[in-house]
Amino acid sequence: MKKLGVCVVGLGFVGGQAHVPSINKIKNADLIAVCDMNDKLASKYATKYGCRKYLSTDEALADPGIEAAIIAVPTPFHLSVALEFINAGKHILLEMPLGVNMEQTGEVIRAAEKAGVTLMPSLNFRFAPIYTRIKEMIGKENVLGEGPVAIHYREYISANLLAAQWPPGSWAWDKEKSGGPLFTLSVWSIDLFRWLLGSDLKQLHAVAENHKLPKYGGTHGYTGYAVAEFACGTIASMQYSGGVSAGQTMVSMELIGENTNILTAVDTHTIRLNTDDPFETVYKVDVSGPKMWGHYQEDEHFVNSVLEGKTPDITPEDGMIATEAGVRIASMYRSL
Ligand SMILES: NC(=O)c1ccc[n+]([C@@H]2O[C@H](COP(=O)([O-])OP(=O)(O)OC[C@H]3O[C@@H](n4cnc5c(N)ncnc54)[C@H](O)[C@@H]3O)[C@@H](O)[C@H]2O)c1
DSSP states (O other), rough: OOEEEEEEESSSHIIIIIIIIHHHHTTTTEEEOOOEEOOHHHHHHHHTTTTTEEHHHHHTOOOOOOOOOOOOOOOOHHHHHHHHHHHOOEEEOOSSSSSSHHHHHHHHHHHHHHOOEEEEEGGGGGGHOOOOOHHHHHHTTTTTTTOEEEEEEEEEEEEEHHHHHHHHTGGOOOOHHOOHHHHHHHHHHHHHHHHTOOOOEEEEEEEEEEEEEGGGGGGEEEEEEEEEEETTOEEEEEEEEEEEEETEEEEEEEEEESOOEEEETTTTTTEEEESSSSSEEEEOOOHHHGGTHHHHHHHHHHHHHHHHTTTOOSSSHHHHHHHHHHHHTTBBOOOO
């Protein structure tokens, strides 16, 4: 079968550590090149994976072997970089949020439609094995009866990890430029609930704060609470914290069923089902590397969709709805 020639653009946290190793392993993908203006990073990945390196998008766009790009540059540059690839007729998987506001997001979507290229938003939680298993359990297996009446979601990220990912002065801490860390990090969970429930957001309310962490010299902590109602009637509560101590990173999602059962997903590895009898059943999800949070699977879905000329399961509209929800949560930052 023909392979799709792919370039990964932006080799930071998610581009370099999740997308490059994924594309390198996907059977129908050919990792033609990596692109980042940071020569050290570009050289490191080009050498490790034996592909070409480009230090600018202009250089990458001159390579006829590149048919598609995974764009993982900071969100403030999504619009400009995405438009360059779209206007050159390349298919793109674009990291989330799609833009820093709804104007930018709309512009990217319209440009891809006009150029007739695939634009798939990177909503990788939909491919994470723990969440695909949860979807099966509440869908096909009806473990929550008619379905969840409530979802309680908690996402804590240790300040030391955020400081290592985004050093002082990083785009991610600049609320004016990028919407700030909570905007960046809330889009995946909102989309996860829409997808699990198969239902659209009816209302969303939030309150959030953002504080500097002198201990990490430039890193911001944040706390966000949001509550959403979906058209199907399910209510979701979300707690986000990006300012907890080392070792406290955790993601947990608890779904309370119409039949009183409780289904809990803990990080990427454990599912607990609580019922009247038996009290508790524990299932383990054994997965590691870039498959854990679904990056490998989403990249594979993108590659195969393009090769087969099919519309990916995740549409630009899904990306737009999640971005809009993130914008609304971030607009509720208490001003300091
Ligand atoms: N899907 C996920 O799990 C996930 C996780 C984290 C971040 N993200 C998203 O991915 C994007 C990148 O986040 P990150 O944390 O990896 O950022 P990062 O700051 O770690 O890395 C971004 C990289 O892009 C490079 N870059 C900037 N402009 C460029 C350009 N014009 N051409 C080529 N390279 C350029 C930078 O030099 C840097 O190496 C953001 O939109 C973020 O919201 C997604």
